[in-house]
Amino acid sequence: MSYDARFRVWRGDADGGELVDYTVEVNDGEVVLDIIHRLQATQSGDLAVRWNCKAGKCGSCSAEINGMPRLLCMTRMSTFTEAETITVTPLRAFPVIRDLVTDVSFNYAKARQIPAFAPPDLAPGEYRMQQVDVERSQEFRKCIECFLCQDTCHVVRDHEDNKEAFAGPRFLIRAAELDMHPLDARDDRADFAREEQGIGMCNITKCCTEVCPEHIKITDNAIIPMKERVAGRRYDPLVWLGTKIGLRRG
Amino acid sequence: MTAELEQFDYDVLIVGAGGAGLRAAIAAREAGLRTAIICKSLFGKAHTVMAEGGIAASMGNVNSKDSWQVHFRDTMRGGKFLNSWRMAELHAKEAPERVWELETYGALFDRTPDGRISQRNFGGHEYPRLAHVGDRTGLELIRTMQQKIVSLQQDDERESGDPESRLKVFAEVTITDLLQDPSGAVAGAFGYWRESGRFVRFDAPAVVLATGGIGKSFKVTSNSWEYTGDGHALALRAGSNLVNMEFVQFHPTGMVWPPSVKGILVTESVRGDGGVLKNSEGKRFMFDYVPDVFRGQYAQTEEEGDRWYTDPDTNKRPPELLPRDEVARAINSEVKAGRGSPHGGVFLDIASRRAPEEILKKLPSMHHQFKELADVDITKEPMEVGPTCHYVMGGVEVDPDTAAAARVPGLFAAGEVSGGMHGSNRLGGNSLSDLLVFGARAGTGAAAYVQGLGGRRPQVDQAVIDAAAAAALAPFEEEGGENPYTLHQEMQQTMNDLVGIIRTAEEIERALERLEDLKARAEHLTVEGHRQFNPGWHLALDLRNMLAVSECVARAALLRQESRGGHTRDDFPAMDPRWRGRNLICSADGDGIAVREQPMPAMREDLLALFETDELAKYLTPEELAAVPTAATHTDGSGS
Ligand SMILES: Cc1cc2nc3c(=O)[nH]c(=O)nc-3n(C[C@H](O)[C@H](O)[C@H](O)COP(=O)(O)OP(=O)(O)OC[C@H]3O[C@@H](n4cnc5c(N)ncnc54)[C@H](O)[C@@H]3O)c2cc1C
Ligand code: SF4
Ligand code: SF4
Ligand code: FES
Numbered sequence: 001m002s003y004d005a006r007f008r009v010w011r012g013d014a015d016g017g018e019l020v021d022y023t024v025e026v027n028d029g030e031v032v033l034d035i036i037h038r039l040q041a042t043q044s045g046d047l048a049v050r051w052n053c054k055a056g057k058c059g060s061c062s063a064e065i066n067g068m069p070r071l072l073c074m075t076r077m078s079t080f081t082e083a084e085t086i087t088v089t090p091l092r093a094f095p096v097i098r099d100l101v102t103d104v105s106f107n108y109a110k111a112r113q114i115p116a117f118a119p120p121d122l123a124p125g126e127y128r129m130q131q132v133d134v135e136r137s138q139e140f141r142k143c144i145e146c147f148l149c150q151d152t153c154h155v156v157r158d159h160e161d162n163k164e165a166f167a168g169p170r171f172l173i174r175a176a177e178l179d180m181h182p183l184d185a186r187d188d189r190a191d192f193a194r195e196e197q198g199i200g201m202c203n204i205t206k207c208c209t210e211v212c213p214e215h216i217k218i219t220d221n222a223i224i225p226m227k228e229r230v231a232g233r234r235y236d237p238l239v240w241l242g243t244k245i246g247l248r249r250g
Numbered sequence: 251m252t253a254e255l256e257q258f259d260y261d262v263l264i265v266g267a268g269g270a271g272l273r274a275a276i277a278a279r280e281a282g283l284r285t286a287i288i289c290k291s292l293f294g295k296a297h298t299v300m301a302e303g304g305i306a307a308s309m310g311n312v313n314s315k316d317s318w319q320v321h322f323r324d325t326m327r328g329g330k331f332l333n334s335w336r337m338a339e340l341h342a343k344e345a346p347e348r349v350w351e352l353e354t355y356g357a358l359f360d361r362t363p364d365g366r367i368s369q370r371n372f373g374g375h376e377y378p379r380l381a382h383v384g385d386r387t388g389l390e391l392i393r394t395m396q397q398k399i400v401s402l403q404q405d406d407e408r409e410s411g412d413p414e415s416r417l418k419v420f421a422e423v424t425i426t427d428l429l430q431d432p433s434g435a436v437a438g439a440f441g442y443w444r445e446s447g448r449f450v451r452f453d454a455p456a457v458v459l460a461t462g463g464i465g466k467s468f469k470v471t472s473n474s475w476e477y478t479g480d481g482h483a484l485a486l487r488a489g490s491n492l493v494n495m496e497f498v499q500f501h502p503t504g505m506v507w508p509p510s511v512k513g514i515l516v517t518e519s520v521r522g523d524g525g526v527l528k529n530s531e532g533k534r535f536m537f538d539y540v541p542d543v544f545r546g547q548y549a550q551t552e553e554e555g556d557r558w559y560t561d562p563d564t565n566k567r568p569p570e571l572l573p574r575d576e577v578a579r580a581i582n583s584e585v586k587a588g589r590g591s592p593h594g595g596v597f598l599d600i601a602s603r604r605a606p607e608e609i610l611k612k613l614p615s616m617h618h619q620f621k622e623l624a625d626v627d628i629t630k631e632p633m634e635v636g637p638t639c640h641y642v643m644g645g646v647e648v649d650p651d652t653a654a655a656a657r658v659p660g661l662f663a664a665g666e667v668s669g670g671m672h673g674s675n676r677l678g679g680n681s682l683s684d685l686l687v688f689g690a691r692a693g694t695g696a697a698a699y700v701q702g703l704g705g706r707r708p709q710v711d712q713a714v715i716d717a718a719a720a721a722a723l724a725p726f727e728e729e730g731g732e733n734p735y736t737l738h739q740e741m742q743q744t745m746n747d748l749v750g751i752i753r754t755a756e757e758i759e760r761a762l763e764r765l766e767d768l769k770a771r772a773e774h775l776t777v778e779g780h781r782q783f784n785p786g787w788h789l790a791l792d793l794r795n796m797l798a799v800s801e802c803v804a805r806a807a808l809l810r811q812e813s814r815g816g817h818t819r820d821d822f823p824a825m826d827p828r829w830r831g832r833n834l835i836c837s838a839d840g841d842g843i844a845v846r847e848q849p850m851p852a853m854r855e856d857l858l859a860l861f862e863t864d865e866l867a868k869y870l871t872p873e874e875l876a877a878v879p880t881a882a883t884h885t886d887g888s889g890s
Binding site: 013027028029030031034040041042044045046047048049050051052053054055056057058059060074076097098099101104108111112115116117119124125127128129130131134137138141142143144145178181184 | 291292293294295297299300309346347350351353354355356358359360361363364365366368383384386388389390393397398400401403404413445474475476507508509510511514515615618619622623624733734735777778779780782783784785786787
């Protein structure tokens with residue numbers, strides 16, 4: 001079972017570009033990335049796209065399909081009708097390098113700003129943690145760094161100036177992950193999220209949660225609890241006193 | 251051309267940002283050296299990210315009977331005694347420390363009820379041994395080390411103001427040539443930025459190859475585009491050796507449908523957690539395929555196999571958990587005998603054996619993968635699976651203790667690109683531990699080498715640089731040449747059909763003829779477009795590596811006239827002890843590949859003593875066996 005599909009793919013670079021029309025064969029069971037690869041192999045050998053695992057595990061193949069941030073390798077062609085024209089464009093929140101490849105270095109810069117895991121005073125091999133306690137952080141460690149959430153978040157997407165002050169959902173879950181790590185020795189993760197990561201700019205639209213291919217509940221399980229912790233810590237003088245004199249760990 | 255050549259100076263270059271490369275970088279930087287990490291993909295996307303099942307380390311958290319000796323023994327058995335025993339020894343001894351160390355970097359493994367790192371069962375491992383995080387262990391490993399590297403950069407920033415003063419990642423750069431001084435010592439590496447196509451030159455007295463495997467030479471594979479055997483080919487061209495290249499692991503369970511995902515891995519944990527293999531008649535056929543060397547170590551009835559999951563001390567494990575080569579061959583035979591599934595595989599069934607909640611908890615990404623890609627709900631229906639090219643046991647011949655590559659001063663190799671550790675067949679979970687153990691050793695080894703040079707720096711001649719640049723640009727010069735994609739497909743088909751899971755001399759010879767033809771045609775490739783992020787050009791450059799590596803596989807496979815581990819010869823179906831003590835060594839020979847035999851060093855007595863004489867008799871020749879001091883072997887099998 002195969003048919004010819006109509007595709008419009010954005011071709012160009014930092015200086016500009018345009019949507020180019022293609023007609024290309026589609027076979028049973030294929031995903032959008034297969035079609036992009038077929039274009040490369042048969043019609044335009046220089047069509048630029050990132051990919052690695054082809055199984056939704058590496059987060060390389062992020063792009064926008066009909067305007068929706070998606071993984072190319074996890075979008076099955078069967079979700080479209082044969083008559084539909086499928087438009088594939090690069091992530092809008094990041095500068096284009098070429099075709100579907102964007103410059104995502106913003107994310108690596110943000111990653112470097114978060115203070116690293118602070119190991120407890122325990123010898124290697126002596127760490128003890130309960131499964132229920134690690135599970136909260138494990139949810140966030142499922143992140144494949146596809147940056148689809150960063151792409152869809154209007155704070156990042158629509159306002160270039162915000163990029164300086166706002167870390168974006170991906171790195172708010174990183175802060176939450178460390179905050180909830182049973183053995184992380186720092187207790188200022190929530191403060192950091194407020195002061196350095198701009199958690200206050202998030203207005204809980206939940207768009208990030210909706211696009212996350214790992215189904216991480218970014219807003220409900222990370223951002224909202226972190227916001228509450230920020231509020232709690234700032235306004236509850238007892239909690240504040242506790243953290244200062246070491247009565248309570250982060 | 252020179253105007254656009256960027257140049258950088260480092261003490262140690264790490265080519266590859268998978269588990270091995272990152273661990274090596276951490277070690278080199280911690281030894282105080284200025285270190286660069288170079289990788290073809292974005293940082294954090296290397297192949298290691300795809301590993302699912304776990305990291306093998308005999309921590310004994312789930313069964314306290316485990317020890318490095320038992321792990322060593324399992325590894326040697328899995329590799330059919332062709333392993334570098336010294337590597338297997340170091341690996342078994344050091345894996346637990348390397349795993350615990352990851353916790354100090356922030357890793358969060360799944361836990362046992364008493365709060366330790368949980369460990370799961372896997373094929374060929376006597377006890378539950380694989381530290382894991384659900385079925386996304388590789389992601390945890392990569393992310394943890396990525397974050398450790400960021401943390402070291404933060405330290406450097408505090409100290410010097412520049413986070414990249416001692417450790418820098420060059421992402422989306424492909425190395426095309428190693429640079430050497432006239433004596434052959436490593437002087438650096440040459441490559442291009444994938445993004446711009448511009449050339450870049452790194453000067454450094456030590457290079458650690460951590461480039462992973464070669465799967466993209468085969469049509470059906472679990473490997474990504476990165477696996478074009480670059481490190482293998484770089485080492486060959488630099489004058490080093492490859493060992494064990496005839497041994498390629500076909501993982502028994504890859505997806506077989508739909509066609510576009512054919513080859514994508516279905517983790518062995520499905521079987522470790524209770525999944526069983528069935529043919530079209532509904533029979534658990536693995537019971538018919540337990541080979542002599544493993545008889546006595548596996549259950550003979552379904553009842554016993556099933557009891558083992560809850561009571562492993564008094565029952566034997568089910569044969570679905572035999573080493574991968576055995577299971578892959580069994581599936582191949584069932585399909586050939588006409589008892590396969592509709593799409594040419596067999597059935598892997600966990601739905602009828604475990605509760606849906608348990609499947610979702612333990613195998614979330616498998617559930618996701620089948621749901622999204624094949625429209626199959628693995629909590630309700632069986633999966634269809636078949637063999638897929640997964641891992642190459644062969645690789646750069648290295649010194650076990652320092653990871654120094656043979657014959658090229660300053661060159662090191664670790665991870666899948668290195669050879670020896672796994673012998674003829676790797677056990678599941680033994681790669682991630684290999685990356686950590688030998689990654690760390692390679693980083694330390696490279697640092698020691700550089701420190702030993704006392705400030706002396708091998709220098710490369712300008713002519714070498716010019717030649718590297720000219721070679722890389724050749725595909726743009728040619729007009730009317732061939733399409734690299736077409737050539738690549740032909741090569742993959744050839745390797746799959748003629749040097750695949752079952753081999754014969756006649757077929758391998760045909761493959762070699764076709765490879766010769768492809769090599770000649772690859773001299774005349776044409777790519778369209780320009781140098782900026784141009785996948786056609788990248789493939790054209792990768793092709794020469796894949797062709798060199800494929801030739802190594804084929805030549806070594808032709809020479810080894812026996813079947814062992816990841817090398818099965820239909821015309822020599824038995825394992826032959828006379829071949830046990832011999833490695834096949836590939837090296838560059840003009841435009842081609844030369845292969846020769848090399849005797850292996852005899853195993854140390856205390857290690858031999860870990861095996862019973864009966865078992866040694868299955869692998870060693872009568873002469874070798876006679877030379878084993880009788881005092882060395884004993885019968886309780888628990889080791890010292
Ligand atoms: C689907 C899957 C599941 C697996 N599951 C397990 C498991 O559960 N347990 C286990 O132990 N093993 C598993 N393995 C095997 C294991 O993941 C790999 O063997 C291992 O990750 C290889 O790691 P590495 O560090 O050697 O290389 P990789 O992680 O592959 O990294 C190679 C690096 O080298 C870079 N590189 C390559 N060529 C060049 C070049 N020319 N220039 C610059 N950079 C270059 C790449 O960009 C990449 O960064 C699995 C493998 C697959 C495919
Ligand atoms: S919930 Fe917050 S972080 Fe997520 S998309 Fe909306 S504004 Fe952005
Ligand atoms: S949180 Fe989800 S959407 Fe965001 S980068 Fe991670 S995996 Fe992607
Ligand atoms: S290619 Fe890895 S997520 Fe799509």
